[in-house]
Amino acid sequence: MNDNQPVSIIIPVRPGGEVRAVERLRTVNYPAGSIEVLVAEGCSPSRQRNRAAAMAKGKLVYFLDDDSLVDPAFLQRAVERFVDPRVAAVGGPSLTPATDTFFQRAVGLVISSPFGGGGARNRYRRTGAARPSSERELILCNLAFRRELFLAFGGLDERLYPNEENELMDRLLTDGWLLVHDPELAIYRSQRPSFRAFMRQFFGYGTGRGEQTRIAGLRHGIDFAPAFFLAYLLLLPWAPTLLWFIPLICYGALLIAAAVAAAWQGRAPAAIPLLFILFPTLHLSYGAGLLKGVLRPRFAQSQTEPPAVAVRVIKELGMPWAAAGVARADNDGRLTP
Structure with a gap:
């Protein structure tokens, strides 16, 4: 896989919500022209991610949350894990920032322990080496997929939230694809405040x-x-x-x-x-x-009309960060002026 593989970063957010993740993305050590950033607004995260992935132009789609704080080397490290053509998805843990409150850091201790997090505890701690894994260790706030494969498998099941990524990864594993957990591919996210x-x-x-x-x-x-x-x-x-x-x-x-x-x-x-x-x-x-x-x-239960989704292109492929603008999309994912 080319070292400068184009990557589309997708961030779901509630309408009008703050997107802290974007500012950290500006510091990433990866060619700016190979990065696309899409923010999907709405009230159905699985639907938002699917609509943005359908619009994305990158070979890889990397899902972050609006408050996922990345390391400058995270994209280069993730792309390197996709050199093996059998790898369908790559992700790492979501760690508790040292700046969190006493309560939040206690929550971090609970979910990263065997008694609290159980088999999923490695989603919240950095341990071991990069390895083939399962949905138990991977989490959608820090997870990349091959875009064509993501779309070929129908994306995320929009009936689910959360656990939409777990269901998709189980299907990929059943079909013989590999999932990789890289402990060094970590992001930081604050725990719940109350x-x-x-x-x-x-x-x-x-x-x-x-x-x-x-x-x-x-x-x-x-x-x-x-x-x-x-x-x-x-x-x-x-x-x-x-x-x-x-x-x-x-x-x-x-x-x-x-x-x-x-x-x-x-x-x-x-x-x-x-x-x-x-x-x-x-x-x-x-x-x-x-x-x-x-x-x-x-x-x-009784179904209502699918929730609306609007996708904003924060940064296009081939564009430097300094020239990044904003475009909007309608609910079908087509860009509008």
């Missing part, structure tokens, strides 16, 4: 996994552990014997060990009391969302 936002985040993640299960079938049985734990707690008041409390005691022991280990690894002993709250909150929110996604998926 307890309520954290709960909503993991309720949403659980809902997305449940809806993905309804569409594609059960992929990872361990995902349902939080749902079973939630059901267990709801039934506990009617426990016939004290033996029913053994799983709760075991969970408490694991919680203590996990909180101490995460605080030790993060050099944040003062976070231990907060971690005692955040770990169960993550598990129970995710479990509740997963049950909702399985039992009452949003795509099975």
